[in-house]
Amino acid sequence: MFSIETLQFESLLKLVAGNAQTPMGRDFVLGVRPLSSRPELERDLRLVEETFALKEEEVVWxxxxxxxxxxxxxxxxxxxxxxxxxxxxxxxxxxSQALFAKDEIRKEKQVAPTLWQIVETLPKDLADLAAKINNKILPSGEIDDSASSELGRIRREINSQRGKLTRSLEGMMRSNSDAIQDEIVTLRNERFVIPVKADFSGKINGVAHGASSSGATVFIEPLESIEANNELQKLKANEENEIARILFSLAEELREQLPAIERAVDAIAELDFVKAKTIFAERFDAIVPEISEDETLDLVDARHPLLEENLRTAETQRSRDNSVPRAVATGKNDKNEGNTNDAIARSHNHPDAEAPP
Incomplete structure (x- = not known):
């Protein structure tokens, strides 16, 4: 009796998992174990057959x-x-990507009824929710001005207040040009200040917010600007509160759809798993095995994919070393011959084991 270790089952799964496009799909592949239920095995094989059939119809995800x-x-x-x-x-x-896959499979659901079962229950409401999130949150992670009318209003007030405060400080610097180091309004401790020469710091009444590394400049918030700075800080606090409210509202909407979201995650994981197997099959000229009723094992031109992968890797390295293109013969590519990899060999000991693909 061959064991999973002898047949290098874990290494085979890693080879298949390399074709997965998502962390969930990869974990799904690596979690596969031989099946003892024939209906489960037949379902998994149908998924692969249906994925190939959809590809012929140019339906992909x-x-x-x-x-x-x-x-x-x-x-x-x-x-x-x-x-x-x-x-x-x-x-x-x-x-969005789960629902895109659903829409693609829907086009040929008569051809792929087993695949359709994976995505059929995903509600259309998820598309609206995904769109709402993308409309309110920019790719940078910032909240868009249009996320709410209140946020837009607050940000307009912030811009207006910032402009007034900056212009006021610029006028003050012009009036005291002899005391100013550089006529540039600066931000210190989230408050707008002006850079004053250390020797003239007593000329500008206000609150000091530190000095430059050389000590030649003191950053002062003039008394005349304190109230305006306070108003600006109040507006910024209102902005933060409104952003928090928007994010909480979006999170609550997602929370209400949690069961559907979990189904979407599971659907992506399984669809990615199935696609990883089809990519593996194409790469190694594998076919979907036919499961016999009497457990007869018929291997034609069978080869172990791990050995073939090692040969390909070695041949590629030799070709690079010699700068001469080479090829490795991998056996016939007949739909009735070929092999399904060592998973068929496993069926000798696990008649109902699933074979990738």
Whole structure:
């Protein structure tokens, strides 16, 4: 009896996992174990067959720039917890790509009923929620001015107040040019100040907010600008509160859809797993095996994919060393011959083991 270790099952899974496009898909591949249920095995083989059939119809899906969502999901499970803008955008990206895959499969769901079952229950509402998040949160993670009318109003007031304060300080510097080091309004401790020569610091009444490294300049907030600076800080606090409210509202909407989001994560993981197997199959000229009723094992031109991979790697290295293109014969590519990799060999000991692909 061959063991999983003898057949290098874990190494085979790593080879297949290299084709996954997402962390979830990779984990799915690496978590595969031989199946003892024939219906489960037949379902997995149908998924591969249907994916190949859809490709012939030019129906494909891809996943890109998706992060592992477990931390985000954990935050959604915590009532009233806040979620960073970048994480909200990552969830929106995940939902958008899951729904894109659903739309693609829907086109030929009669051809791919098993694949359709994976995505069928994903609600359309997720698309609206993903769009709302992307509209309110910029790619940089900043909140867009249009995220709420209140945020837009506050930011307009901030810009107006900042402009008035800056102009006032610029006028003050012109009036006291002999005491000013550089006529540039500066920000210190989140407050607008002017750079005053250390020898003239007593000429400008106000609050000192530190000095330059050389000590030649003192940054002073004139008394006349304190109230304006205070008003600006108040507006900034209002802005932060409004941003927090927007982010909390988005998190709550996601929280209400948590079961559907978890289904989207599972769907992406399995679809990525299936696609990784089809890429593996194409690379090694593998076919979907036919499972016999009497457990008969028929191997034609069978080869171990790990050995073939090692040969390819070695041949590539030799070609680079010699600067001479070379090729490795990998056996016949007949749809009725070929091999399904060592997974067929596993079926000798695990008749119902799943074979990638």
């Amino acid at each position: 891809n996943f890109s720039e998706l992060s592992e969502p477990s931390d985000a999901i954990a935050l959604l499970r915590i009532k009233d917890s806040s979620i960073e803008p970048s994480i909200l955008r990552e969830l929106a990206r995940l939902l």
